[in-house]
Every structure is written in C-alpha cells, then in structure tokens.
Amino acid sequence: MQKNKNWRISWNISLVILIIMTGITILSLACPKLYRDNEFIQSVWRGNDTVTLLAAVPVFALGLFFSRKGSTAGELIRLGMLDYVLYNYAFYLTAAAFSVFFLPYVVLIVLAALGLLAGLLGLDAGRVKDHFGDKLPSRWIAGYQLFVAAGLSAVYLIQYGGFVLRGELPSIVAKSGHVTNIVPALDLTLLVPWLALGGIWLWGRKPWGYVLSGIMVVKGLVYTLVLAGAGYSAVQAGFPEAAAEIPLWGSLSAGFAAALGVLLYHLQVKKESIH
Numbered sequence: 001m002q003k004n005k006n007w008r009i010s011w012n013i014s015l016v017i018l019i020i021m022t023g024i025t026i027l028s029l030a031c032p033k034l035y036r037d038n039e040f041i042q043s044v045w046r047g048n049d050t051v052t053l054l055a056a057v058p059v060f061a062l063g064l065f066f067s068r069k070g071s072t073a074g075e076l077i078r079l080g081m082l083d084y085v086l087y088n089y090a091f092y093l094t095a096a097a098f099s100v101f102f103l104p105y106v107v108l109i110v111l112a113a114l115g116l117l118a119g120l121l122g123l124d125a126g127r128v129k130d131h132f133g134d135k136l137p138s139r140w141i142a143g144y145q146l147f148v149a150a151g152l153s154a155v156y157l158i159q160y161g162g163f164v165l166r167g168e169l170p171s172i173v174a175k176s177g178h179v180t181n182i183v184p185a186l187d188l189t190l191l192v193p194w195l196a197l198g199g200i201w202l203w204g205r206k207p208w209g210y211v212l213s214g215i216m217v218v219k220g221l222v223y224t225l226v227l228a229g230a231g232y233s234a235v236q237a238g239f240p241e242a243a244a245e246i247p248l249w250g251s252l253s254a255g256f257a258a259a260l261g262v263l264l265y266h267l268q269v270k271k272e273s274i275h
Contacts, residue, residue, distance in 0.1 A: 036099050037096060075274065080222075127274040
C-alpha cells in the first residue's frame, strides 16, 4: 500500500511515543516514590501504569505493526492509541504533583497531538468507510457511544449542579486534594464531545464517522480498563470505597470491546490505499 508523507510522519511519531511511554511506565513502576502525590492518588497512578504496560503498550505496538503492513484495522488502532496517549497523559500532566516526569508528559502530549493530526490529514475517510461494507450495524455502535457520552455528561452535570445549588464539592476533589475536578474537566473536552460526534456521524453513515468511532472505541476500551485497574489498585492500597466503581468500568469495557469486535469483524481486506 502506498503511504503518503503525512502517514509516514504520524507513524514515526507513534514509534517515538511508544518508546517513551514504555520507558517512563517501567521507571514509574520500578520507582513508585518518584510520584509525590497523596497515597490515594499514587495508588491510582500505579494502577494506570500497570494497565498501560500490560495492555496499552502491546495494543499500540500491534497497531503500529499492522498499520505498517497496510491494515485498516491496524491504522484505526494506531490512531486510537495516539488519542489514548493524549488523553491519558493529560491527566498525569494536570493532576499529578510536579515530578521528574513533568517534561516527558509534555513531550508525550505534544507528540500525540501532532501524530494524530498528521494521521488524520493523511487518511482517506471515504476509503475507510468502503472497507466496512454495508452490513456493519453502525447504529448499534453509534448508539453505544451516545449512551456513554450522555451518561458521563449527566454525572458531571449533577456534580456541578450540587456545587452551584448547595456548595457541595465532588468527593473526588476532597479526596485528591486538587483545587478543581480534573476528571470532568478533561472528559468534557477530550472525550465526551468526540464520542458524541463520532456517534452522530456514524449513525448517519458519514465517512468520518467510521474513522472517529474506530478511534474512540479503541480509546474507550483501553481507558476503561485503566480505570478498572486504578480502582483495584486503590482498593489494594487501603481505599475499599474505590471498589464500587470497578463493575461500572468493567461493564463499559465490555461494551467497548463488543463494539470494537463488531468493527473488526466487518472490516474487509481491500487493495486500495486508505491514505
């Protein structure tokens, strides 16, 4: 498959990101005291790092490998993992206490944004759509994305309303010691709008709906696994209340895994390039 300049730039950036991400994840797990947060937040980072090493790194590597082979599935996975890196390390950059990892977080976020932009600019969305054929149950996948986006929005708006009406801070703000609620701040900018937009476009079978939904399903699957791992790590560190959210993240992971499975099942191998 002929690959254009934007694809080559994006792929090379992805390889650099994978190397940096793997290195700092191994270092953080080997030297947990490099984190300077309270014990609860440290346990969350440990869970995140563990799932990143065991799941995100291998998935990203597979995406890179198959993308280079010309696979549409590999390309969507690679782009989805770039979005995961952008989203995941935005949490570290804005929510972790200042540490030696500050500059690597900045580098990862900038590179992920550039790699994602170059990858999308080098993509032919119409060709991507053609690779799925006509039998993809697109409205089922779109509906799931819209369901998750609406559910997250409702939770965050309820928290916001509780503060506006009664002055009640969300419990996570008090527990983490942060001055603001980082999770909804990033979810409502880097996650919810794109889940919703991908769902709306896919519902109408727009070409970019297939691309954006593929990216968001990959990102959603890996990050809900991260959230489940972070909850388990917090429980192990002596915060049993964190166990309440694990079934939720597990259920959402199952939904994203099913959506990704359906997408991959309906992908057709074709000779024409998507770049």
